[in-house]
Amino acid sequence: MPSLIDLRRRIRAVKNTQQITKAMKMVAASKLRRSQERIMNARPYAVQMQRVLASVATRVDPSIHPLLAPRERRPDSRTLAIVVTGDKGLCGSFNTNAIKAAGAFVLGNAGPCSLGLVGRKGRDFFGRRGFSVLFEQVGIFQKLGYDHARTIAQIAVDAFVDGRVDRVVLIYNEFKSVMTQRVVVDELLPIGRREVEGAVLSDAGVDYLYEPAPQDIFNQLLPRYVDVQVYRALLESNAAFFAAQMTAMDTASKNSADMIDSLTLYMNKVRQAAITREIIEVVSGAQAL
Amino acid sequence: MSLQLQIVSPDRALVNERVDEVGIPGTEGYFGVLPGHTPLLASLGVGVLWYRQGRDMHYLTIAFGFAEVQPDRVTILAQTSEKADEIDAARAEAAKKRAEERFARPTTDIDFERARVALLKSLVRLQAASRARIRS
Numbered sequence: 001m002p003s004l005i006d007l008r009r010r011i012r013a014v015k016n017t018q019q020i021t022k023a024m025k026m027v028a029a030s031k032l033r034r035s036q037e038r039i040m041n042a043r044p045y046a047v048q049m050q051r052v053l054a055s056v057a058t059r060v061d062p063s064i065h066p067l068l069a070p071r072e073r074r075p076d077s078r079t080l081a082i083v084v085t086g087d088k089g090l091c092g093s094f095n096t097n098a099i100k101a102a103g104a105f106v107l108g109n110a111g112p113c114s115l116g117l118v119g120r121k122g123r124d125f126f127g128r129r130g131f132s133v134l135f136e137q138v139g140i141f142q143k144l145g146y147d148h149a150r151t152i153a154q155i156a157v158d159a160f161v162d163g164r165v166d167r168v169v170l171i172y173n174e175f176k177s178v179m180t181q182r183v184v185v186d187e188l189l190p191i192g193r194r195e196v197e198g199a200v201l202s203d204a205g206v207d208y209l210y211e212p213a214p215q216d217i218f219n220q221l222l223p224r225y226v227d228v229q230v231y232r233a234l235l236e237s238n239a240a241f242f243a244a245q246m247t248a249m250d251t252a253s254k255n256s257a258d259m260i261d262s263l264t265l266y267m268n269k270v271r272q273a274a275i276t277r278e279i280i281e282v283v284s285g286a287q288a289l
Numbered sequence: 290m291s292l293q294l295q296i297v298s299p300d301r302a303l304v305n306e307r308v309d310e311v312g313i314p315g316t317e318g319y320f321g322v323l324p325g326h327t328p329l330l331a332s333l334g335v336g337v338l339w340y341r342q343g344r345d346m347h348y349l350t351i352a353f354g355f356a357e358v359q360p361d362r363v364t365i366l367a368q369t370s371e372k373a374d375e376i377d378a379a380r381a382e383a384a385k386k387r388a389e390e391r392f393a394r395p396t397t398d399i400d401f402e403r404a405r406v407a408l409l410k411s412l413v414r415l416q417a418a419s420r421a422r423i424r425s
Contacts, residue, residue, distance in 0.1 A: 005306050016350060037302075040301065041300055041301040041302065042299060042301075044295075044297045044301075044302040045297040045298060045302070045366065047299050047301050048366060049366055050293060050366070052330075052355070052357045052364060052366065055357070056330065065378055146299050146300075148401070207327045207328070208328045208329055208330040208332070209327060209328065209330070210329075210330050211315055211316075211317055211320075211329065211332070212332065213330040214330075216332070217330055217331075217355070220332055221332075221355055224355075225364075228299065228421075229409055231299060
């Protein structure tokens with residue numbers, strides 16, 4: 001039977017832990033609010049961009065620009081998987097889910113796969129296991145900006161245009177709500193007509209006037225589209241991270257409260273047993289006189 | 290008949306309103322859009338974008354991006370954009386001075402293009418701010 005002092009010490013330790021998890025929950029909640037705001041603000045741009053591109057892609061020949069042109073699927077087609085994880089842990093299954101999905105994707109993919117790793121956790125996992133890594137970006141979530149997305153998108157576009165990879169996918173946690181995150185695997189390149197079919201077109205068939213020439217516009221617009229998709233994925237992942245962390249820390253606080261309760265109960269029982277024993281000793285001592 | 294004008298930048302949605310006329314700073318010069326315009330896809334330069342609702346004029350700065358014009362709507366995908374009343378005139382003035390100094394004393398390793406864009410942006414900001422002031 002543990003002594004009273006041991007139990008008190010244990011309860012104090014659990015209380016300290018609870019304080020930390022509570023504080024982390026608060027911090028995550030306030031960061032979540034900010035990152036949620038950012039993703040909500042960024043969505044209109046991404047949505048409008050997609051709409052414009054959908055409208056454009058139905059009117060032009062895909063061979064006009066390399067990013068639009070689909071590539072033949074061969075058994076040795078190379079794929080670049082960009083995996084977005086968090087820089088920190090203590091966020092439940094957030095990182096594990098993304099890493100698991102990425103692992104399943106790489107193993108299930110027919111051709112060779114190289115990885116682009118965003119976030120420290122993913123880097124640590126895949127970097128240590130000898131996967132072929134094209135690039136890594138660590139520590140960008142503290143001060144996430146559009147430039148980060150542009151850097152990543154630039155690498156992906158260059159690799160695609162050079163023919164080093166035939167396909168680029170994005171694997172990240174999507175921010176559904178505060179309670180749920182979902183890992184999604186998005187096709188980034190080539191820009192398919194698939195996402196184009198859902199668009200409602202009021203005046204399909206009428207071609208645009210272009211100013212300047214179509215080639216020049218596409219040279220700017222398509223890389224920009226890729227930037228925006230990557231940026232959105234980063235923001236989604238960032239918001240999802242804080243949501244996951246908040247939920248995890250909330251659960252941890254609740255669990256530690258339960259633990260404190262049961263430990264306190266146990267401690268009281270031990271204390272009572274000790275008192276009873278002492279009384280018995282006193283009584284039997286008195287009787288012996 | 291009027292146009293649905295949407296202006297979005299990567300950070301936020303700025304404008305989503307029905308307007309009567311829009312003036313857009315394209316890379317090849319300013320162009321005006323009235324309702325019923327033929328579909329047009331244009332890239333944008335640095336400049337002042339204005340739109341008219343009845344007799345009210347509104348001004349924004351735009352730096353790069355794209356405009357998509359349909360007969361009943363205009364979508365502006367701006368890289369950066371600011372409304373005229375958000376512009377800090379003092380800061381723009383300071384930026385203009387800095388850029389001008391860089392031109393006045395050209396060193397060998399000067400990034401000419403960047404300085405030019407910085408100067409242009411500050412000029413455009415001042416222009417938009419002063420136009421909005423005259424109106425109000």
